[in-house]
Amino acid sequence: MEDINPSYYPATRAAGLAGDKINYDRGGPNRFMEVQGVTKARKEIIAGQGNKYNVEFAIKDSVNEQNPIQCTAEVLYPTNKQSAPNVTYKLQSEPQNNTTAKDQEFYNNMKHRSVPLAAEEIPDKDGNIAPDMKPIWYLALAASSFVKCQNATEDTYYRSVVIDSVKQVVRNDNALEFHFKTRIHQMTTQEMEPWWIEALWDPSGGLKVNNYKRLPKFNPDENSSRHS
Structure with a gap:
């Protein structure tokens, strides 16, 4: 070594x-x-x-x-x-800040929406994120982290993420479900790679990426897809 x-x-x-x-x-x-x-x-x-x-x-x-x-x-x-x-x-130690109350508030708000969430361009073209969209943003970052871990090689370096769109899917169980269309910056090629991510989250069970795939950018045959 x-x-x-x-x-x-x-x-x-x-x-x-x-x-x-x-x-x-x-x-x-x-x-x-x-x-x-x-x-x-x-x-x-x-x-x-x-x-x-x-x-x-x-x-x-x-x-x-x-x-x-x-x-x-x-x-x-x-x-x-x-x-x-x-x-x-x-x-060395676990994160000290307890987010339980804020997580529960976010969960309750999403579960009781009269219309499922649908949003685009997070951040917007000026780099701003509305306060009520920040929890969605952080969830997308965490979900994209799974995609990075599954697709990284010694020749890649995935970093920043942009949400092109997010849609909430109504479920009958306890989980919240979001479908993200994201672009992840691959620094070695300077490309913004497009990905679709299906993520589940609830306060007690945490985050799970249920499915994902790389979206076509130019020639669909040149793009690969993997599933969790």
Whole structure:
């Protein structure tokens, strides 16, 4: 295993992917975790498996402005690029801010809408997000984090997300269901890749991406799709 510069692209890419995993596991309508910076990184070439990165970094809940939490993570990019990376992490402590009340309020508002939610362009063309759309925005970020984790390779770096549209689907069970059309910025190609994501969420069960697919951009035959 060799040490690598923590500011170099391979280290920040691995930490970013670990941050995506954390957001899918712990993110929601009132929490979004941001990687603050990599302090230590190592790389190991594992014959027959792939390249593994060990990274140490801080992560912060930017919605609730709590103190950064130290994190260690391992990211294994498999030799078979059709397989998703294996990401494991350990937080020094759990996020301190309790979002239970705000999550329940959001859930109640969505469950009792007279008309299911339908919205477009989040953020808008000026980069603004209406206050009542911010929980939807954070849910979309967390759901997109799952797509990033499933489709990342050692040659990609997925970062920012734009919601082209979101539609709420009425359900008879406890879950809220949202269908997102998003574009995810792939930094190595500078493309905004279009994805459709079906996400379920409720306060007790958390977030689950039920289905997703990459949408056609130019030639549909050039685009792949995967399902969870």
